[in-house]
Amino acid sequence: MSTIADRLIDDAGIQRGLNRLEQSRIRSIIKGVLASETGARLKTYAETCMRCGLCAKACHYYMSHDGDPSYSPVGKVRQTMWEILKADGDVSKQQLQQFAQIAYTECNLCRRCMHYCPLGIDTAYIISVVRRICHKLGVTPQYIQDTAHSHAATLNQMWVKDDEWIDSLMWQEDEAREEFPTLRIPLEKEGADFMYSVIAPEPKFRTQLIYQAAAIFNAAGLDWTMPATPGWDNSNMAMFSGDAEVMSRVERAHYETAQRLRVKRIVMGECGHAFRAVCDVANRWLGWKVPPVPVVHSVEFFWDLLESGKIRMASKHPGTVTIHDPCNIIRGRGLMDKLRDVVHHICEDVVEMTPNREHNYCCCAGGGVINCGPPFKKVRVIGNKIKAEQLKATGVHTLIAPCHNCHGGLEDIIKHFELDMHIYFLGDIIYKHMERPADAGGGE
Numbered sequence: 001m002s003t004i005a006d007r008l009i010d011d012a013g014i015q016r017g018l019n020r021l022e023q024s025r026i027r028s029i030i031k032g033v034l035a036s037e038t039g040a041r042l043k044t045y046a047e048t049c050m051r052c053g054l055c056a057k058a059c060h061y062y063m064s065h066d067g068d069p070s071y072s073p074v075g076k077v078r079q080t081m082w083e084i085l086k087a088d089g090d091v092s093k094q095q096l097q098q099f100a101q102i103a104y105t106e107c108n109l110c111r112r113c114m115h116y117c118p119l120g121i122d123t124a125y126i127i128s129v130v131r132r133i134c135h136k137l138g139v140t141p142q143y144i145q146d147t148a149h150s151h152a153a154t155l156n157q158m159w160v161k162d163d164e165w166i167d168s169l170m171w172q173e174d175e176a177r178e179e180f181p182t183l184r185i186p187l188e189k190e191g192a193d194f195m196y197s198v199i200a201p202e203p204k205f206r207t208q209l210i211y212q213a214a215a216i217f218n219a220a221g222l223d224w225t226m227p228a229t230p231g232w233d234n235s236n237m238a239m240f241s242g243d244a245e246v247m248s249r250v251e252r253a254h255y256e257t258a259q260r261l262r263v264k265r266i267v268m269g270e271c272g273h274a275f276r277a278v279c280d281v282a283n284r285w286l287g288w289k290v291p292p293v294p295v296v297h298s299v300e301f302f303w304d305l306l307e308s309g310k311i312r313m314a315s316k317h318p319g320t321v322t323i324h325d326p327c328n329i330i331r332g333r334g335l336m337d338k339l340r341d342v343v344h345h346i347c348e349d350v351v352e353m354t355p356n357r358e359h360n361y362c363c364c365a366g367g368g369v370i371n372c373g374p375p376f377k378k379v380r381v382i383g384n385k386i387k388a389e390q391l392k393a394t395g396v397h398t399l400i401a402p403c404h405n406c407h408g409g410l411e412d413i414i415k416h417f418e419l420d421m422h423i424y425f426l427g428d429i430i431y432k433h434m435e436r437p438a439d440a441g442g443g444e
């Protein structure tokens with residue numbers, strides 16, 4: 001069995017935070033978080049966990065490291081939160097470095113283990129509290145902290161300037177009008193049925209996804225809009241860095257933008273973690289039992305368009321595909337059946353990977369782990385050998401994943417383990433194979 005001390009990795013952000021930190025602050029910050037933010041939930045978990053280890057085989061890190069107990073869910077909690085509680089918050093800087101590495105880079109917050117614990121203990125929640133403590137002490141990996149700073153300064157994850165955002169939308173509208181002459185990307189349209197929101201990597205380097213979404217809205221004849229002001233980015237790395245204050249500010253801006261535009265609902269692009277932030281975590285921090293504006297993920301949106309016949313497929317994606325179930329919308333929202341309905345609508349043949357649905361293995365990128373950047377990339381990819389084996393066993397070369405983080409994580413796994421696979425979003429396939437409006441050129 002290894003220990004976290006055996007595998008510590010240098011990270012500039014963690015080290016800088018530790019250098020600045022005064023030992024005297026540690027206990028008071030930890031006691032403050034535990035007393036004012038955790039309540040009965042953490043206490044119950046701490047007092048009921050039997051240390052039985054039944055959660056171990058649920059975790060892809062444990063399985064990918066040949067059953068090393070140090071990577072099991074309970075092992076990770078034992079090396080972090082149980083140490084914190086045992087010491088009544090009086091832990092050393094050296095321990096904090098270890099806590100930060102485990103919490104930010106060795107648990108994806110995927111919540112698979114919760115399904116396998118006889119008591120339903122949510123290890124991801126416990127690890128999130130460890131991240132919160134690390135954040136409050138300023139001990140955060142550099143790369144994820146940079147994205148959280150971007151959220152704080154710009155309300156988007158990638159330092160996209162206000163004029164760049166509008167330019168990107170206008171550019172995509174211009175491009176799309178060559179194919180669909182009457183297409184618009186309507187900005188700031190008050191009272192529209194839908195506000196479409198995306199994550200910041202889309203205007204930055206995946207603009208074709210905005211084009212495709214516009215084509216789908218246009219083909220379905222929907223009344224929609226996109227905001228021209230900050231509040232358009234639905235991603236939220238502050239949720240994963242432990243910065244609940246910035247996380248909440250980002251989500252409030254998102255909802256207030258939809259309220260300002262008086263839209264009937266928000267449609268979110270194909271991103272899982274963003275959906276978790278908007279519908280599960282940040283809304284609760286803001287004190288809303290239900291979101292103030294109804295929100296749907298793209299999977300639900302596409303399902304409705306295809307079931308209602310607003311979008312019809314001219315052809316189906318040829319060949320065989322397999323489905324990756326993103327944790328945040330499957331375990332987090334229960335969209336497994338709708339995801340399958342959509343995939344069967346748009347693809348000729350589907351082979352399920354095993355296990356699947358709420359039992360599927362995580363991509364090892366969500367939960368903010370991929371955002372901890374290059375220092376931790378190798379261990380992230382190796383820490384998901386089990387996913388590579390699962391993908392290979394399907395014998396299929398086309399993978400569908402309706403989540404940006406999953407694309408990032410799976411692309412790294414496919415490359416590292418030399419799997420002959422390529423990945424699509426649902427929107428890629430719907431756009432390519434849907435029936436075109438009468439005035440459209442090209443397409444199938």
Ligand code: SF4
Pocket residue numbers: 048049050051052053054055056073074116117118119120121
């Ligand atoms: S979290 Fe649940 S399954 Fe894991 S050791 Fe504790 S009681 Fe057992």
Ligand code: SF4
Pocket residue numbers: 058059060061072073076106107108109110111112113114123124362
């Ligand atoms: S939440 Fe996921 S990554 Fe974290 S310990 Fe549980 S199974 Fe492992």
